[in-house]
Amino acid sequence: MPSAMKPELNDSSNSPNAVFHPMPRRRAGEVVEFDEGRGLGAIRVEAGSDDEAEPEHYLFHSTRIADGTRSISVGARVEFSIIAGPEGRWEANAITAIEQA
Numbered sequence: 666m667p668s669a670m671k672p673e674l675n676d677s678s679n680s681p682n683a684v685f686h687p688m689p690r691r692r693a694g695e696v697v698e699f700d701e702g703r704g705l706g707a708i709r710v711e712a713g714s715d716d717e718a719e720p721e722h723y724l725f726h727s728t729r730i731a732d733g734t735r736s737i738s739v740g741a742r743v744e745f746s747i748i749a750g751p752e753g754r755w756e757a758n759a760i761t762a763i764e765q766a
Contacts, residue, residue, distance in 0.1 A: 696741045725757040
């Protein structure tokens with residue numbers, strides 16, 4: 666029997682929705698959509714070492730922005746972790762903008 670990946674607690678969040686996720690590391694990406702009125706947005710993950718045909722996208726709600734501003738600019742480079750959202754899909758969480766030099 667193949668050994669299963671041991672999940673680790675995604676402790677980058679104090680969200681009651683935080684669940685065990687096999688990849689708790691912080692990821693980098695870019696905000697590609699954000700509707701300030703609805704508070705909904707999407708982050709495209711930066712290309713890694715793997716040659717992926719399609720870049721990964723994670724949805725988020727403005728309450729997941731770590732600094733509490735509830736707003737973020739489209740095109741902003743960010744770091745985030747991943748948690749299971751209320752509808753059962755993986756979502757971005759604890760989103761922080763990366764300072765650009």
